[in-house]
Amino acid sequence: MVSRKHKKATLYKKLELLRSLTNSHGHSKTSIILDASKYIEDLKRKIDVMNQDIASDVRAPLPLRLRVEAQEKGFLIEVLAERSCCGLLVFILEAFEELGLDVRQARVSCADRFHLEAIGVREKHGGHDDDQIDAKVVKEAVLQAIHNWSEISEQK
Structure with missing residues (x-):
């Protein structure tokens, strides 16, 4: 069985990794997760813009x-x-x-x-x-x- 202390350490490592990947400045779990959510939404928006640009380029005569x-x-x-x-x-x-x-x-x-x-x-x-x-x-x-x-x- 995995100890509670080990689970907590693993969660902490994952939160720190998430924090570094998303350039979050948050310190609490909630703020890190909210920053990550905003980061993901921004990436989705950028992908949509890129897809629109690609579609526009394809249709250009x-x-x-x-x-x-x-x-x-x-x-x-x-x-x-x-x-x-x-x-x-x-x-x-x-x-x-x-x-x-x-x-x-x-x-x-x-x-x-x-x-x-x-x-x-x-x-x-x-x-x-x-x-x-x-x-x-x-x-x-x-x-x-x-x-x-x-x-x-x-x-x-």
Whole structure:
């Protein structure tokens, strides 16, 4: 039979291991376990974001990099394609308009390759913030714009 003292020592070792793995600063069993739970939830969220990024990359009609990052007031949107994409800017700007994003600042290059960096801000309509959008919605709209542009440019 395993002694009670041995069980307690084993539990203590496991808690210390859990504490070190999750970078917990807690000292009680409860706080270490809560920190571990938060750590696991954060890992799950990161995996979800990575899976969404992978799914977005698979659906992209041409080799490109798309990054949408939420900012304090709006979004930073970056689109980079290794070739020139005549007319793509118009489709992306139409997507911004449909989302109600005002372009506050942008840099665009369409010469040898397509590169867009833009800051889009969504104005509150009538002081209300009822219809919030997040970076995922903006990314999906830009991907759809790229897909629409791709379909039309293939027909030409």
